[in-house]
Amino acid sequence: IEIEQLLARLTGVNDKMAEYTNSAGVPSLNAALMHTLQRHRDILQDYTHEFHKTKANFMAIRERENLMGSVRKDIESYKSGSGVNNRRTELFLKEHDHLRNSDRLIEETISIAMATKENMTSQRGMLKSIHSKMNTLANRFPAVNSLIQRINLRKRRDSLILGGVIGICTILLLLYAFH
Numbered sequence: 001i002e003i004e005q006l007l008a009r010l011t012g013v014n015d016k017m018a019e020y021t022n023s024a025g026v027p028s029l030n031a032a033l034m035h036t037l038q039r040h041r042d043i044l045q046d047y048t049h050e051f052h053k054t055k056a057n058f059m060a061i062r063e064r065e066n067l068m069g070s071v072r073k074d075i076e077s078y079k080s081g082s083g084v085n086n087r088r089t090e091l092f093l094k095e096h097d098h099l100r101n102s103d104r105l106i107e108e109t110i111s112i113a114m115a116t117k118e119n120m121t122s123q124r125g126m127l128k129s130i131h132s133k134m135n136t137l138a139n140r141f142p143a144v145n146s147l148i149q150r151i152n153l154r155k156r157r158d159s160l161i162l163g164g165v166i167g168i169c170t171i172l173l174l175l176y177a178f179h
Contacts, residue, residue: 003051004051007044007047007048007051010044010047011044013040014037014040014044017036017040018037020033021033021034021037
C-alpha cells in the first residue's frame with residue numbers, strides 16, 4: 001500500500017511538471033524541460049511496471065503456497081484413511097506418474113523432431129543456394145562447364161570399360177571352373 005501511495009505521489013509530481021511545461025510563462029528551455037519530463041515519465045512507467053510484476057509474482061507464490069498447503073493437508077488426511085482406498089489411490093497415483101512421464105517423453109520427441117525439421121529445412125536452403133551458384137558459375141564460364149562434361153564422359157567410359165573387363169574375367173573364370 002505504501003509503494004502504491006508513493007507511485008501515486010510520483011504520478012502527481014509528473015502531472016505538475018507537465019502543467020508547468022505547458023504553461024505560457026516557460027522560458028525558451030522548453031526542449032530541455034520536455035526531455036526531462038519525458039525521462040521522468042519513463043522512470044515512473046518502469047517503476048510501475050516493476051511494482052505490478054513483483055506484486056503479481058508475490059500473489060502467485062502466495063496462491064501456490066496456499067494450494068500446496070491444502071494439498072498436503074488432503075494427503076495427510078488421506079494417508080490416515082482406510083487401507084483399501086489408500087492402496088487404490090496409490091495405484092492411481094502411480095498410473096498418473098506413468099502417464100505424465102509418457103507425456104514428457106512425447107513432448108521431448110516432438111521437440112527433437114521439430115528441431116530436426118528446422119535443421120533439414122536450413123540444409124535444403126543451403127544446398128539450393130549452392131546449386132544455383134554452381135549453375136551460375138557454369139553458365140558464366142563455359143570452359144569450366146565443358147571441362148566438367150568431358151570429365152563426366154570419360155568417367156562413364158572408364159566405368160563401362162572396367163565393367164566389361166570385370167564381366168569378361170568373370171565369364172572366363174566360370175568357364176575355367178566348370179570345365
